[in-house]
Amino acid sequence: MMYKQIERNKRHSVFIVAGFIIFVLAVGAAITYLMNGEIFTGMILAVVLGGTYTMMMLMSSTNVVMRMNHAQEVKDGSQHRRLWDAVGNMAMVARIPRPRLFIIKDSSPNAFATGTSPEKGAVAVTTGLLDRLNHEEIEGVIAHEVAHIRNYDIRLSTIAVALVSVVAIISDLGIRMLFFSRGGNNNNKHPILLIFALVLVIISPLVAMMIRMAISRNREYLADASAVELTRNPGALARALEKISGVSQPVREASGASASIYFSDPLKRKTAQLFSSHPPPKERIKRLYNM
Amino acid sequence: MGTGLGIGIGIFIIVIIGGIALLVITWFTSYNRLVKYRNWVEEAWAQIDVQLKRRYDLIPNLVETVKGYAQHEQETLTQVIEARNQMNNPDNSRNEQMAANNQVESMMGRLFALREAYPDLKANQNFQQLQEELTSTENKIAYSRQLYNSTVMEYNTKIQSIPTNIVAGLHNFIQQEMLETPAEQRENVKVDFNTGDRS
Numbered sequence: 142m143m144y145k146q147i148e149r150n151k152r153h154s155v156f157i158v159a160g161f162i163i164f165v166l167a168v169g170a171a172i173t174y175l176m177n178g179e180i181f182t183g184m185i186l187a188v189v190l191g192g193t194y195t196m197m198m199l200m201s202s203t204n205v206v207m208r209m210n211h212a213q214e215v216k217d218g219s220q221h222r223r224l225w226d227a228v229g230n231m232a233m234v235a236r237i238p239r240p241r242l243f244i245i246k247d248s249s250p251n252a253f254a255t256g257t258s259p260e261k262g263a264v265a266v267t268t269g270l271l272d273r274l275n276h277e278e279i280e281g282v283i284a285h286e287v288a289h290i291r292n293y294d295i296r297l298s299t300i301a302v303a304l305v306s307v308v309a310i311i312s313d314l315g316i317r318m319l320f321f322s323r324g325g326n327n328n329n330k331h332p333i334l335l336i337f338a339l340v341l342v343i344i345s346p347l348v349a350m351m352i353r354m355a356i357s358r359n360r361e362y363l364a365d366a367s368a369v370e371l372t373r374n375p376g377a378l379a380r381a382l383e384k385i386s387g388v389s390q391p392v393r394e395a396s397g398a399s400a401s402i403y404f405s406d407p408l409k410r411k412t413a414q415l416f417s418s419h420p421p422p423k424e425r426i427k428r429l430y431n432m
Numbered sequence: 433m434g435t436g437l438g439i440g441i442g443i444f445i446i447v448i449i450g451g452i453a454l455l456v457i458t459w460f461t462s463y464n465r466l467v468k469y470r471n472w473v474e475e476a477w478a479q480i481d482v483q484l485k486r487r488y489d490l491i492p493n494l495v496e497t498v499k500g501y502a503q504h505e506q507e508t509l510t511q512v513i514e515a516r517n518q519m520n521n522p523d524n525s526r527n528e529q530m531a532a533n534n535q536v537e538s539m540m541g542r543l544f545a546l547r548e549a550y551p552d553l554k555a556n557q558n559f560q561q562l563q564e565e566l567t568s569t570e571n572k573i574a575y576s577r578q579l580y581n582s583t584v585m586e587y588n589t590k591i592q593s594i595p596t597n598i599v600a601g602l603h604n605f606i607q608q609e610m611l612e613t614p615a616e617q618r619e620n621v622k623v624d625f626n627t628g629d630r631s
Contacts, residue, residue, distance in 0.1 A: 226568050230575040233479060234582075236472075373578065 146428070147370070150363035154297060154356065161304055161352050165191050168308055168345045171338035172315035178330045187311060195303040199296065203241070203263045206255045206402075211394045212243035212265045224271065227280045228264060231287040234371045240264045240290055249392040250274065250385045252404040254286035255295055262290035267392060274381055281368060281378030282404055288367030294360045298401060301353040308349035315342045351415050357401045358420045365425055369432050379429040386422035462599040469587040473608055476583045477526065479576040484519065484533060487569045491516045491536070494543065494562045501553035502546055512539045530577070530611050540566065577611050584608045 169187025170180035207214070218225035225242065232239045240254070240262035250270040256262035264286045270279065289295060319342075369375045385405045392407035400408050401418035495509050518532040544563060547554040588607050591600040599605075 222564065222568065226571060230572060234575050234579045236579075 146366040146432075147363060150359060150366065153359050154363070157352065157356050157359065158297065158300070161301065161349075161356075162191075164345075164348065164352065165304055165308055168315075168341060169311055171341045172311060172318070174330070174338045175315065175319055175335065175342065183311075187307070190311060191304055191307045194307050195300050198299050198303040199257050203255050203261055206399060207243050207263065207265065209399060210245055210253075210265065212245045215242045215244055221271070223276055224266065224279065224283075227276075227283045228287070231280070231284045231371055235287050235291045235367075237262065237287065237291050240287065242266075244268060244271075245392070245394055247392050247394050248272070249390045249407070250388055251392050251395075251407050252282050252286055253399070253402040254289045255402065256290055257296040257299060258293070259290050262287075264290075269388075270385075273384055273388070277374065277377040278381035278384065281372055281374065281381045284368035284371040285364045285378065285404060288364040288371065289360070292360070292363060292367060294364060295402070297360065298353075298357055301356045302401075305346075305349045305353045309346045312342050312345045354401070354416055354418055357418045361420050361425065362428065365429060366432070369429065375429040375432045379426045382422050382426050382429070458595060459599060462596040463603060466587075466590060466596060466600055466603070466605050469583070469590055470605065472583045473580070473587050476576065476580040480573060480580055483569050483573045483576060484529070487533075487536070487566065487573070488516060488519055490562060490566055490569065491540075494540075494559075494566065497556060497559050497562060498543060498546060498553065501550045501556065501559075505546060508539075508542055508546070512536070512543055515539045525609070527609060527611060533573070537570065540570075577613070581610045584610050 165187050166184050169183035169185075171183065173183030173186070174180050215221055215225065221242075221244070228242050229239050237259035240256065240259075241264070243263060243265035245265055245267045247267040248269040250267060250273045252264065252266040252270055254262065254264050264283065266279075266282070270282065274282070319339075365378065368378055372378070382405065389409055391409040392403070395403065395407035400406065403419075405422060406417065406419045491512065495512055498505070499509060515532070515536045519529070519536055521529070521532070524532065547559070553559055590596050591605055591607055
């Protein structure tokens with residue numbers, strides 16, 4: 142069951158990312174089609190813009206994310222011995238280098254991981270998590286974060302964030318250009334395609350956001366399954382989730398931009414399923430108990 | 433006709449060369465993968481070994497500390513030391529070494545339980561620290577053992593599946609044994625986690 146879920150999640154992710162890339166290309170194509178009836182300039186534009194932006198995002202460092210969330214690094218095991226050991230143990234079982242460890246002073250229990258490759262991995266936990274969860278449950282949460290690093294989830298979600306921004310930029314650009322170029326050479330465009338392209342450009346930022354959140358939710362399920370592969374203890378992770386989702390207080394230090402990387406939604410928003418960065422905790426808990 | 437035959441032979445030779453190349457590449461990659469997995473198994477065992485040695489070194493200190501507070505528990509102390517001496521026999525198979533260690537683990541449980549009868553011992557700084565260290569080591573052993581087993585499983589699966597099984601057979605890659613965990617031992621570890629720390 143556990144391995145099957147990991148396989149299925151990996152397949153889903155590949156489909157979603159491929160779909161995302163096609164979507165970005167389509168938006169680019171739609172814009173130049175609206176302008177002058179041809180699609181290739183827009184596609185090339187989308188590739189260049191998307192490529193550069195994604196590369197830039199991927200190169201920005203762990204330290205930036207940690208500073209954004211006011212995290213302090215723990216350099217050795219003397220202070221938080223059990224937490225330090227848990228990170229080391231999980232990294233060992235996952236066969237990745239020991240990630241750096243950070244602590245965020247915040248009473249809301251939560252955690253997250255960053256680093257676009259296992260070598261640059263880092264894990265952050267809030268003090269609230271250390272206060273409220275027992276050792277076994279903390280270990281489950283750490284395993285979940287280490288799984289994110291091992292599965293290259295952070296790279297994937299960074300790409301998704303970058304592509305969302307690119308779609309927003311080009312659709313904004315496209316709409317502006319359409320307003321200012323009210324020229325008359327509409328003769329070589331098919332009217333239905335024209336409407337389709339127009340609609341696509343207008344709703345694209347929304348759709349991009351939905352795809353991004355779908356990726357994020359999907360990876361959460363995968364990380365839960367992998368965490369169980371590491372600890373062989375689904376119950377502890379489920380209880381951790383129960384405890385964390387039972388707290389309605391948001392993480393004060395969490396910036397909106399990094400919300401989707403947290404263990405559980407740090408902003409405690411009540412959004413529609415399609416736009417939420419995390420799957421509902423109830424569903425995650427149910428899947429854990431089914432493993 | 434002559435050129436037709438020439439082309440035919442040409443294609444035939446290309447197919448043969450291509451086939452051989454494919455075979456060689458498969459052979460190389462299979463062999464390299466087997467070596468990688470076998471090294472992983474050895475590395476995973478080394479992880480366990482490091483922790484076992486660490487525990488081996490810590491036990492005398494613990495026994496010394498307990499001795500000062502609990503003279504009447506001579507029997508338990510002797511048993512712990514005896515169990516420890518069984519631990520480090522290099523002639524034993526990996527499973528035998530682990531069995532000796534399980535013995536030590538249950539002995540240690542008894543040693544830690546003594547602190548309830550001797551409040552002074554419970555308050556001793558040195559005792560607390562040793563206990564923390566040993567708990568952490570025990571925890572690491574549990575995880576390295578799990579890593580070892582999952583690595584052995586992957587390695588054994590590789591040895592048994594086509595086409596690596598042919599390469600494995602010719603180059604003497606043999607199956608490895610997984611470490612067995614007695615049922616009550618697992619329970620012990622779990623209880624230990626749930627109660628949080630023992631100090």
